[in-house]
Amino acid sequence: MSSLPLPPAGPLNLVLTRLMARIAARHPAILRRLGPYAGARVLIDVIDAPALLLMEPALRRLTLHRRGRAPMADAGVRGRLSAFLAMLHGTEDGDALFFSGDLEISGDTAAVLALRNALDDAELDLTEEIAAAGGPAGTP
Amino acid sequence: MMELVCPAGTPAALRAAVDAGAHAVYCGFADETNARNFPGLNFSRDEMAEGIAHAHARGAKVLVAINTFPRAGDQQIWHRAVNDAAGAGADAVILADIGLLAHAAERHPGLRLHLSVQAAAANPDAINLYAGAFGVRRVVLPRVLTVAEIAAINREVEVETEVFVFGGLCVMAEGRCSLSSYATGLSPNMNGVCSPASHVAYADTGAGPEARLGGFLIHRTPRGAPVPYPTLCKGCFRSGDQTGHIFEDPVSLDATQLIPALQKAGVRALKIEGRQRSRAYVAQVVRTFRAAVEAAERGAPMPEGLLSKLTEGQAATTGAYAKTWR
Numbered sequence: 001m002s003s004l005p006l007p008p009a010g011p012l013n014l015v016l017t018r019l020m021a022r023i024a025a026r027h028p029a030i031l032r033r034l035g036p037y038a039g040a041r042v043l044i045d046v047i048d049a050p051a052l053l054l055m056e057p058a059l060r061r062l063t064l065h066r067r068g069r070a071p072m073a074d075a076g077v078r079g080r081l082s083a084f085l086a087m088l089h090g091t092e093d094g095d096a097l098f099f100s101g102d103l104e105i106s107g108d109t110a111a112v113l114a115l116r117n118a119l120d121d122a123e124l125d126l127t128e129e130i131a132a133a134g135g136p137a138g139t140p
Numbered sequence: 141m142m143e144l145v146c147p148a149g150t151p152a153a154l155r156a157a158v159d160a161g162a163h164a165v166y167c168g169f170a171d172e173t174n175a176r177n178f179p180g181l182n183f184s185r186d187e188m189a190e191g192i193a194h195a196h197a198r199g200a201k202v203l204v205a206i207n208t209f210p211r212a213g214d215q216q217i218w219h220r221a222v223n224d225a226a227g228a229g230a231d232a233v234i235l236a237d238i239g240l241l242a243h244a245a246e247r248h249p250g251l252r253l254h255l256s257v258q259a260a261a262a263n264p265d266a267i268n269l270y271a272g273a274f275g276v277r278r279v280v281l282p283r284v285l286t287v288a289e290i291a292a293i294n295r296e297v298e299v300e301t302e303v304f305v306f307g308g309l310c311v312m313a314e315g316r317c318s319l320s321s322y323a324t325g326l327s328p329n330m331n332g333v334c335s336p337a338s339h340v341a342y343a344d345t346g347a348g349p350e351a352r353l354g355g356f357l358i359h360r361t362p363r364g365a366p367v368p369y370p371t372l373c374k375g376c377f378r379s380g381d382q383t384g385h386i387f388e389d390p391v392s393l394d395a396t397q398l399i400p401a402l403q404k405a406g407v408r409a410l411k412i413e414g415r416q417r418s419r420a421y422v423a424q425v426v427r428t429f430r431a432a433v434e435a436a437e438r439g440a441p442m443p444e445g446l447l448s449k450l451t452e453g454q455a456a457t458t459g460a461y462a463k464t465w466r
Contacts, residue, residue, distance in 0.1 A: 091420055093421035095418070100367075114180035116418075117416075118180045120420075121152045
């Protein structure tokens with residue numbers, strides 16, 4: 001996957017940010033749980049993907065960034081796509097992935113913890129969220 | 141059957157615990173009144189009421205942990221928590237502080253009181269004092285006793301006892317430990333946080349990740365080795381010419397094999413640690429222990445080694461229950 005060429009970031013960023021806004025609207029408890037950490041910029045490094053993701057919950061923004069040109073962030077999480085998806089979908093425990101070294105954390109640990117807990121409670125189904133964001137009713 | 145008391149840090153985890161077969165779920169409000177006051181975790185007042193209704197509709201109980209020690213002058217925060225838990229229909233509150241126990245016993249005489257492990261009541265005299273003075277109905281025993289000592293305690297007390305069987309292993313005198321306070325100024329006892337994430341910093345040194353708590357280097361983990369929590373009691377330190385885990389190895393408790401012995405020792409309830417863990421952890425651990433408790437009831441063998449991936453250090457111990465101390 002990491003060998004695939006990176007698509008143009010502009011249109012993808014619009015789609016990702018639309019998805020993020022949609023999730024925030026459908027699951028308001030996420031931002032409530034994040035509390036003071038909603039403003040934290042969390043850089044997600046999916047090591048088997050060609051780009052980095054910057055999540056800015058308070059701005060309801062999710063953007064792609066080229067490796068080697070990482071944006072400023074308050075915290076970072078690094079791991080394989082399968083680990084992130086398993087954690088997001090509630091099939092793997094975040095701490096267990098941390099114990100095994102499948103996920104690595106840097107920067108503001110509390111912000112990462114808050115995000116992990118808020119997303120775990122939201123019980124997101126990414127397929128459903130993508131479908132909702134892309135459909136005719138896909139506005140937040 | 142022994143009662144299985146399961147953790148929930150979020151409403152989703154509560155539902156997962158109930159679905160997986162928890163007899164009771166313990167949880168806390170999203171503030172400093174409980175000993176897992178972690179970012180993004182715990183219950184609002186509305187979520188607590190909804191969680192209790194959800195559990196009751198499925199035959200499970202909810203125990204509300206209000207087990208930190210109130211700050212002088214700010215007792216109303218803890219009093220309000222007890223009042224709100226009672227109002228939401230909690231089956232019991234889990235308390236540690238003597239003043240708060242007195243308040244709850246006086247203002248909420250119908251509310252069942254459990255003594256938190258944070259009270260560190262580890263002998264019959266202490267337990268009988270809490271039972272006699274405040275009407276405590278159940279005591280959560282500290283994780284420092286052998287099975288024989290638990291059996292001896294149960295012979296001398298009238299109240300129910302509850303013991304931890306799985307999860308993070310606190311090896312200190314709980315409610316009295318000052319290691320986290322020393323390093324960060326915040327403690328599980330007063331603030332609800334042991335080794336708070338706000339004071340934890342990870343860095344990759346090239347050879348492997350290293351963790352610092354309040355600036356103190358806690359451990360440097362060789363690449364590929366299991367990574368522990370950054371707590372001082374599980375840290376790797378240098379003393380003289382020796383380097384090692386001075387207090388305790390970074391391992392988790394798994395007392396599955398001791399469930400029949402604990403049952404024989406008169407233990408009423410088994411507790412799973414992990415309100416800071418995900419709904420995936422809760423579902424898997426609760427399901428496994430529900431099967432174990434049912435097996436113990438039938439006199440069948442205990443299941444083996446199903447949960448090692450979920451344990452800190454990816455290694456398990458029976459802790460003090462069958463411990464040879466260094």
